[in-house]
Amino acid sequence: MSRFDSTRTVNSEVIELPDADLRYFPQWVDAGLADQWLSELSAQTPWTQPQIRLYGRSIAVPRLVAWYGDADALYRYSGLTHEPLPWTPLLADIRQQVEQQVGQSLNGALLNFYRDGQDAMGWHSDDERELGHRPLVVSLNLGATRRFDFRRKGTSRIEYSIALEHGSLLVMSGLTQHHWQHQIARTRKVRAPRLNLTFRQIIREPIL
Known part of the structure; x- marks a missing residue:
């Protein structure tokens, strides 16, 4: 089985905004x-399609999702609270490589699974309170190229x-989420x- 080579030189570019x-x-x-990661994660992930409230109506998000994390890494967005699934060995390994990067x-x-071009993500910023003042969002992309x-x-x-x-990594940090929105x-x-796998650091609120 092929392994991630953490010693190789990876080229990167700064996006000037x-x-x-x-x-x-x-x-x-x-x-x-x-390819291997895409195949295994697509097949093994227990995907869900949450319902959100939009203009007074309940609609299904146009993609499949799953939230993984440490036991206390609750994540709230779009009016939903996501309790984390436990890390699988593969996801734990990928996380370690991303953290090293x-x-x-x-x-x-x-994890967001876009079944084809009709699945999408609307305009938003990843600026929820639990992501802290300078959110770090690291996006690993597998499969079809999307704009x-x-x-x-x-x-x-x-x-x-x-x-x-396919195989690319986009790192969004600093004040990006305060000034910019993004979409697929x-x-x-x-x-x-x-x-798409977007790794984050959930800031745990202190116990009063």
Whole structure:
């Protein structure tokens, strides 16, 4: 079985956006191992499709999701509270490699499975209170290449787009989430599935 080579040199590029801290690793994991991760995680994850309230109606999110993490890493977003599934050996190994890359601890991972181009993620910022003042969100992308858009908060114009490729890693840190929103838009051009793992550090609230 192939293994992640933590000793190899991985090229990266800084994405220059004002009031943002963004770094992209286009080939963070080699294609063969990325294929293996995609196959195993797609098949083994107990996917759910949560319902959210939008304009007074209950609708299913247009993708499948799963939240993994340490036992006390509860994550609240879109009006939902997600209790973590325990780390699988594979996810624990991937987390360790991601932590080594960014030099910080990460105690949770949100998995989003986009079955084809009609599955999407609307405009949002990962700025929930439990992510702290400077949220670190590390996005591992497996499967189909999808366009990832950025826009300034309070505006509607797309300022920047990047094609997130199979095996790539996007690191969003600093004040990025305070000033920018991002989305994965629907597209008719993509028919293959995409699996996205976003690793985060949930800040545990102190006991009073």
